[in-house]
Every structure is written in structure tokens, then in C-alpha cells.
Amino acid sequence: MTDMLIEGLYREGEPIADTKAPAGDISQKWTTRQFEAALVNPANRRKLSVIIVGTGLAGAAAGATMGEAGYNVKSFCYQDSPRRAHSIAAQGGINAAKNYKGDGDSVHRLFYDTVKGGDYRSRETNVYRLAEVSANIIDQCVAQGVPFAREYGGLLDNRSFGGVQVSRTFYARGQTGQQLLIGAYQALERQIAAGTVQMYARHEMLELVVVDGVARGIIARDLVTGEIETHLADAVVLASGGYGNVFFLSTNAMGSNVTANWRAHRKGAYFGNPAYTQIHPTCIPQSGEHQSKLTLMSESLRNDGRIWVPKRAEDCDKDPREIPEEDRDYYLERIYPGFGNLVPRDIASRQAKNMCDEGRGVGPEVDGVRRGVYLDFADAIGRLGEEAVRSKYGNLFDMYERITGENPYEVPMRIYPAVHYTMGGLWVDYDLQSTIPGLFVTGEANFSDHGANRLGASALMQGLADGYFVLPNTIRDYLAKGRSRRSARTTPPSSRPTSRSPTGWSGCCRSTAAARWTPSTRPWARSCGRSAAWNAPRRVCARPSTRSASCAPSSGATCGSWAPRTRSTSPWRRPAGWPTSSSWAS
Amino acid sequence: MRLALKIWRQDRPQAKGQMVRYDIDGVSEDSSFLEMLDLLNEQLIAKGEEPVAFDSDCREGICGQCGVVINGEAHGPERTTTCQLHMRSFKDGDEIVVEPWRADPFPVLKDLVVDRSAFDRIIQAGGFISANTGSAPDAHATPVPKEHADRAFMAAECIGCGACVAACPNGSASLFMGAKITHLGELPQGQPERDARVVSMTAQHDAEGLGGCTNLGECTRACPKGIPLNVISQMNADLRHAGYGR
Numbered sequence: 001m002t003d004m005l006i007e008g009l010y011r012e013g014e015p016i017a018d019t020k021a022p023a024g025d026i027s028q029k030w031t032t033r034q035f036e037a038a039l040v041n042p043a044n045r046r047k048l049s050v051i052i053v054g055t056g057l058a059g060a061a062a063g064a065t066m067g068e069a070g071y072n073v074k075s076f077c078y079q080d081s082p083r084r085a086h087s088i089a090a091q092g093g094i095n096a097a098k099n100y101k102g103d104g105d106s107v108h109r110l111f112y113d114t115v116k117g118g119d120y121r122s123r124e125t126n127v128y129r130l131a132e133v134s135a136n137i138i139d140q141c142v143a144q145g146v147p148f149a150r151e152y153g154g155l156l157d158n159r160s161f162g163g164v165q166v167s168r169t170f171y172a173r174g175q176t177g178q179q180l181l182i183g184a185y186q187a188l189e190r191q192i193a194a195g196t197v198q199m200y201a202r203h204e205m206l207e208l209v210v211v212d213g214v215a216r217g218i219i220a221r222d223l224v225t226g227e228i229e230t231h232l233a234d235a236v237v238l239a240s241g242g243y244g245n246v247f248f249l250s251t252n253a254m255g256s257n258v259t260a261n262w263r264a265h266r267k268g269a270y271f272g273n274p275a276y277t278q279i280h281p282t283c284i285p286q287s288g289e290h291q292s293k294l295t296l297m298s299e300s301l302r303n304d305g306r307i308w309v310p311k312r313a314e315d316c317d318k319d320p321r322e323i324p325e326e327d328r329d330y331y332l333e334r335i336y337p338g339f340g341n342l343v344p345r346d347i348a349s350r351q352a353k354n355m356c357d358e359g360r361g362v363g364p365e366v367d368g369v370r371r372g373v374y375l376d377f378a379d380a381i382g383r384l385g386e387e388a389v390r391s392k393y394g395n396l397f398d399m400y401e402r403i404t405g406e407n408p409y410e411v412p413m414r415i416y417p418a419v420h421y422t423m424g425g426l427w428v429d430y431d432l433q434s435t436i437p438g439l440f441v442t443g444e445a446n447f448s449d450h451g452a453n454r455l456g457a458s459a460l461m462q463g464l465a466d467g468y469f470v471l472p473n474t475i476r477d478y479l480a481k482g483r484s485r486r487s488a489r490t491t492p493p494s495s496r497p498t499s500r501s502p503t504g505w506s507g508c509c510r511s512t513a514a515a516r517w518t519p520s521t522r523p524w525a526r527s528c529g530r531s532a533a534w535n536a537p538r539r540v541c542a543r544p545s546t547r548s549a550s551c552a553p554s555s556g557a558t559c560g561s562w563a564p565r566t567r568s569t570s571p572w573r574r575p576a577g578w579p580t581s582s583s584w585a586s
Numbered sequence: 587m588r589l590a591l592k593i594w595r596q597d598r599p600q601a602k603g604q605m606v607r608y609d610i611d612g613v614s615e616d617s618s619f620l621e622m623l624d625l626l627n628e629q630l631i632a633k634g635e636e637p638v639a640f641d642s643d644c645r646e647g648i649c650g651q652c653g654v655v656i657n658g659e660a661h662g663p664e665r666t667t668t669c670q671l672h673m674r675s676f677k678d679g680d681e682i683v684v685e686p687w688r689a690d691p692f693p694v695l696k697d698l699v700v701d702r703s704a705f706d707r708i709i710q711a712g713g714f715i716s717a718n719t720g721s722a723p724d725a726h727a728t729p730v731p732k733e734h735a736d737r738a739f740m741a742a743e744c745i746g747c748g749a750c751v752a753a754c755p756n757g758s759a760s761l762f763m764g765a766k767i768t769h770l771g772e773l774p775q776g777q778p779e780r781d782a783r784v785v786s787m788t789a790q791h792d793a794e795g796l797g798g799c800t801n802l803g804e805c806t807r808a809c810p811k812g813i814p815l816n817v818i819s820q821m822n823a824d825l826r827h828a829g830y831g832r
Contacts, residue, residue, distance in 0.1 A: 080651060143717035143723070150732050177648075192706075292645060
């Protein structure tokens with residue numbers, strides 16, 4: 001790795017490949033790895049400790065499972081309770097290769113669909129394992145009492161989701177994420193009661209403690225008292241979610257600010273495929289400067305709604321009902337007559353932005369541009385009747401009306417794409433271990449399973465797969481081999497601090513607060529998110545380059561880094577007061 | 587919109603608090619209640635004053651972290667969470683009184699932020715089904731009649747925000763607890779621990795200092811998810827059965 005920062009922002013990584021997946025047929029790799037991974041006998045587990053940052057599906061599931069196995073777990077979340085983690089907001093469902101519908105689904109088909117949906121840029125060994133354990137997830141969740149939708153016969157119901165031809169999605173109305181998270185949360189609380197898990201709510205991770213190149217703990221701040229604490233363990237797991245909020249407005253929770261991953265990256269953990277961000281086409285547009293976040297509406301709306309903008313920019317502030325048919329541009333139906341309004345997510349998103357960039361967007365102006373397109377149900381209401389539309393989409397229409405104050409049965413909805421999920425993340429090997437030994441990364445925080453695009457209902461699957469079934473089976477190999485304990489013996493952490501000490505961090509926090517770069521952090525986050533991400537000059541996909549730290553051709557995880565084709569004429573400038581890279585690289 | 591806000595300010599858990607008046611102008615009626623507080627905080631920070639501390643996270647009405655008492659009503663005038671309450675529910679010139687959840691077992695940490703860890707401890711006492719990872723039978727091994735699954739789901743919609751406690755004159759968490767007991771008790775998987783669950787959860791509830799239920803129904807009126815009052819009947823029936831046999 002060179003020490004030089006490229007464009008002052010990132011370092012070039014060495015080519016890196018996974019070495020943990022065993023040789024042999026892909027369908028046998030997970031069985032082999034579970035057998036080859038060393039075991040820790042139950043009496044020794046209570047001498048070992050694991051820190052887990054984040055209590056979403058990946059973090060809570062891992063915490064509960066590791067606690068049940070008898071390890072000492074310290075679990076951290078910044079919310080007031082582990083049940084608040086943003087996995088709770090997932091609506092659609094969770095995929096599993098159960099083939100309960102007898103429609104030809106199989107582990108191999110789920111694997112194939114996921115790899116294909118990710119533009120062949122995910123690591124195939126990891127995806128195959130994900131498909132294999134998917135069925136166990138449903139069994140586990142049902143045993144915990146997750147109230148999945150059922151048919152009258154009492155068996156589980158399934159539906160199909162975008163990009164696949166089988167019905168393999170299990171769901172709990174529009175609140176699947178909530179129900180799965182509450183299941184994992186209850187399992188975690190059970191372990192807290194049993195004393196195997198110590199919960200640290202309202203704690204934010206500030207730094208990863210690395211001793212002699214090995215992750216040994218974290219520095220965290222108690223958000224109530226302000227106290228800065230050091231927590232040490234034999235391994236550290238980051239299950240802290242994605243980085244969608246770097247774009248300022250996203251569908252992520254307000255507090256999901258990617259600090260944990262960022263600190264780990266600054267400590268040397270490689271970051272893979274950072275450009276792979278999923279932009280969801282059907283979100284409620286921004287209504288003004290006051291907006292703090294965006295809200296997603298189910299993509300199913302595109303089944304019956306027709307998307308259009310006015311043909312002429314001067315019509316954009318008219319009442320849409322007064323714009324005659326011939327002055328409307330149903331641009332998806334025009335450009336993609338074969339798919340119409342059901343084009344894939346990325347195409348629908350890109351074209352909506354193009355229409356608005358052309359000045360034909362609708363709705364309130366934000367920064368001088370109207371960012372919205374119409375999603376019109378007038379045809380569907382005429383064809384099916386208002387009642388039928390209400391029974392299909394009633395809850396979504398209600399949500400839209402509550403947020404916008406407009407009645408979508410009478411006026412077309414306005415939608416605009418929003419950042420929704422990040423496929424990229426910290427680089428991990430087959431064992432979910434990052435490039436820092438002892439630092440494991442699970443769920444949306446890692447990079448391996450979705451390639452360039454995540455299929456619907458696969459995020460919940462990956463979070464729970466990593467937390468319940470993958471990590472507990474791979475981390476034991478690291479713990480059993482005792483690398484952390486050996487290094488602990490030779491170098492007690494107190495004598496070899498390679499991190500900024502808690503006192504150093506207190507000083508840093510005080511000076512940050514005293515510096516008052518800007519009146520508050522919000523305008524700062526807004527200007528960075530807008531200029532660096534949303535409104536950056538159009539970027540095009542270049543050939544896979546060595547610029548990203550995650551190139552692993554031999555593992556099948558060819559990375560595609562996104563680079564500008566020509567040098568941008570208006571390079572991104574740091575806002576005044578932006579700390580220099582050297583002040584961050586502690 | 588121009589508004590007069592009266593907000594509870596309290597520096598620390600033990601400190602004495604007081605209502606403080608703030609006048610705020612330029613509030614968009616399309617903004618949510620919390621975005622209005624964000625705007626107030628921007629203005630306070632610009633003036634070098636301490637911003638108002640309040641809890642929120644998902645801001646789409648599902649995580650349950652937000653919640654304040656607005657003009658005497660938990661989550662304000664609409665039946666939704668504070669984050670999904672929009673300023674068009676108020677009029678220009680309105681005076682709005684904003685307080686934290688009011689209940690002894692939810693001590694104020696700062697301003698509008700309260701400590702709801704009592705809810706987590708009630709769940710720890712038995713709000714789960716003991717099923718270690720990897721020990722589950724096939725999901726179709728136990729069919730669940732649709733009406734039971736639907737009722738379990740209805741109860742499981744609880745987001746644990748605490749509005750029921752804040753709205754209850756007795757400061758009771760019976761709706762929260764009844765929802766969990768109904769959710770797990772409706773399912774065949776929840777039967778083995780059903781009696782022990784209700785006994786230990788209610789014991790923990792009382793130990794937290796949460797009050798008894800007198801069937802006033804303020805909780806269900808304030809509940810943003812519309813959890814019905816009959817989950818409390820279910821809890822009481824289960825408790826009776828646990829004592830005297832089913």
C-alpha cells in the first residue's frame with residue numbers, strides 16, 4: 001500500500017484475494033469450511049470475549065447466537081434500545097430457497113439469481129453459502145415466533161419479488177424487517193438476562209483498538225454521560241450497516257452515520273466497491289430545505305402507476321390534472337416500450353434524474369431544481385376502480401398522504417429516487433474477516449454478497465445469514481487459534497497503545513466541539529452529501545481498475561471501481577474548515 | 587408558519603427542569619414535527635445556546651425511538667408517531683407545549699429524552715421464545731391457523747415507543763406487555779413458556795414501578811400502531827390461568 005493519498009482522499013490498495021474458502025466444488029465449500037474451522041470447547045468459550053457493534057439483524061443475531069454458545073459478548077448500539085436498529089424499517093420480505101411453492105426453486109437457483117442480479121460482481125462462494133443457509137433462517141425465525149404471513153391452511157405464504165420468476169419471499173405484511181428484528185432482539189434480550197451478553201445502549205464507537213496489527217477492542221462514548229470508555233475483547237465484529245447517509249438525504253435512519261466502518265477503514269481495513277450504491281426509484285421527493293430524510297415506498301407501485309413528466313418545462317408548475325395527454329411525456333414507456341414502467345431500479349432512477357436535470361421535474365423547487373416525477377394512478381383507478389386500488393396499495397397511499405398532505409387518489413403521486421442501500425463496504429474474506437485480523441464485518445457493512453446490485457428481499461437474508469449461521473461458525477476458527485491471546489500475552493494493550501487513548505479522544509472531542517467549524521454539523525453534512533455525491537458530475541463505469549482495494553479476480557469478486565472518464569471540470573472542493581486528511585489518519 | 591413553543595428543558599437526570607418559551611418563524615407546513623425541532627436547534631446553535639435534546643432515529647414511524655407529549659397528548663394530535671406528525675396539523679400562530687414522556691419509571695435523561703430501559707428489562711423477564719440458533723425444526727412442521735397468525739402479527743406491531751405509559755394516568759405499561767404476551771401466546775411455539783412468561787413479565791413490570799391497569803383505554807387511543815385494548819384482557823386471562831390452571 002502506498003502512503004500517498006490520491007486526490008487527497010484515498011490510498012491505493014494492494015490486489016487482494018480471499019484465501020479462506022476451501023478448494024473443491026462450490027456446493028461443498030461451506031460444509032468443508034465448517035468442518036475445517038477449529039472448534040472452541042464449551043469450557044473455553046467463557047474465557048473468550050467478542051465485541052459486536054450494532055444491533056440490527058446481523059448484530060443482534062450474532063450477539064444472541066454467540067451468547068447462546070457461551071462466549072462473553074459485549075454488544076453496542078447508539079440507540080436507546082437494541083430494538084431500534086434500522087433493519088426494522090425494511091418492508092418487503094426475506095428470500096429463502098425453501099421451494100414451498102414447488103415452482104422449481106433451489107439453492108442453486110437462489111445463488112444464480114443473486115449473482116446474476118449483482119451483475120456477476122459478487123463473490124460467488126459467499127453467495128452460494130448465503131443461499132444454502134437461507135432455509136435455516138426461516139426455520140429459526142418461525143421457532144422464535146416471528147409472525148410471517150400464512151395461508152388458510154396454516155402454512156407459510158410466499159410472494160415473488162423483482163428480478164426472479166419463483167415465489168421465494170417470506171413476508172409479514174409490509175413490516176418484515178420489524179418482525180425479524182424483534183425476533184433477533186428478543187433472542188438477544190434473553191441472552192442479556194442470562195448474563196452472556198452485556199448490552200451497551202446509547203454508546204457510539206469512536207475508534208477501533210488495534211494492537212500489533214490485531215483488532216483488540218473499541219473506544220466508545222457513552223452518549224448520556226459523555227464518558228469515553230475503552231472496551232477490550234478477543235475479537236471485534238462490526239455490524240453497523242451501510243454508508244447511505246454520506247449522500248446526506250437517504251432512506252437510512254438519522255443516526256446511521258457510518259462512523260464505525262470509517263474508523264476501521266482509517267485503521268487499515270480495506271474498503272470494497274464503494275461506488276455500489278443502490279438508488280431506489282420510488283421514494284417520496286424532498287419537499288424543502290428542512291427535510292431530514294427520505295421515505296421509501298414499495299416498488300410494487302410501478303405495477304399499476306404510470307410515470308410521466310410534462311413535455312414542456314413551462315407546464316411543470318401547472319396542476320397535473322389540467323395537462324392534456326398529448327402534453328405528457330410517459331418517458332419510460334417511450335424509451336423502453338418493452339418494459340415500460342417496470343424497467344429495473346437503476347434505469348428508472350437514472351431516467352427520473354435525467355428528466356429533472358432537463359428542467360422537466362415537478363413539485364417544489366429545491367436548490368432551484370424541481371426534483372420529482374409523476375406516478376399516476378388515474379388509468380389504474382379508471383380500469384380497476386378506486387376500491388381495488390385501495391385494497392392493493394391503501395397503506396402506501398395513506399403514508400404518502402400523511403407525509404405530503406396530497407391525496408394520491410385525486411392528484412398523481414410525485415416520486416424521486418433516493419439512496420437506499422450500499423452493496424459496497426469493508427472488504428471481508430470467506431470467514432467475514434476484514435484485512436485487520438480479529439476484525440469481522442457482517443451484514444450491510446461488508447461488501448461481498450450483492451455485487452453491483454442487490455435483489456429485493458436479499459438484505460434481510462444476508463443480515464440474518466451472517467449473524468445466525470455464518471459468523472458464529474467462522475469466528476471460532478480465529479478464536480480457537482488464539483492469535484489475539486498470544487498477542488495479548490506479549491503485548492498488553494495498556495503498554496502498546498496504537499490507538500489514540502481515551503484521554504486523547506476526550507481532548508479530540510472537546511477541541512472538535514470548541515472549533516465550531518460551522519454553526520452545526522447539519523449544513524456541513526448537507527453540503528458534503530450534495531456536492532460530493534448527489535450532484536457530482538456524471539460518472540461512468542470504467543474498466544475494473546486496481547484503484548479499489550478490493551480486486552480479487554481469483555475469488556470471482558472482480559471489483560468494478562467507478563472512475564471519471566475525463567477529469568471533471570469542476571472538482572469537488574472541501575467546505576471551509578474541513579479537517580485535513582492527516583488529522584483524520586490517526 | 588410562526589409558532590410559540592414551550593419546551594421542557596432539563597440539563598441532567600437529577601437537575602431541576604423548567605418550561606422555556608421559544609418563538610420560531612419560517613416553519614414549513616410540509617415539515618415533520620421533528621424537522622421543526624431540527625430547525626429550532628439550528629437557530630439555537632447559531633445563537634450559541636444549547637440545542638433541545640430529543641430522541642429519534644428511523645423517522646419513518648417504525649423504530650419507536652421518538653416520542654414526546656405535545657399539547658398534553660402522547661405523539662400529539664394525530665394517531666401516529668412524532669416523526670410522522672406533520673406541521674400541517676397545526677395553525678400559524680399556535681402555541682405548542684412539548685414535554686417528555688411523563689412517568690416515573692421513564693426518568694428524564696435530558697430535555698425531552700427519557701430512559702425507557704424498563705421496557706427492555708420486561709422483555710428480558712420473558713418476552714421471548716427460547717429457541718437457540720440451529721435447533722429449529724422445519725418451518726412447516728407446525729402449521730399456525732391464519733387467524734392466530736394474524737392476531738399474533740397485529741400484537742407484534744407494537745414499536746415499544748412508550749406512548750401507552752405516557753398516556754396512562756396510572757403510568758401502566760399493560761398495553762405494551764399485553765401486546766407481547768398476545769403475540770407469543772397466540773402461536774403454538776409460544777405455548778411451553780406461556781404461563782412462566784406472563785408471571786415473570788408482570789412481576790418485572792411491577793418491580794419497575796409501572797402502575798396497574800384500570801381499563802381507561804387512554805393507552806390504545808395514544809398508540810400509533812392501534813394496538814387494541816383486548817391484548818390487556820388476554821394478559822389478565824393468561825395471568826389468571828397461570829395461577830389457577832388452564
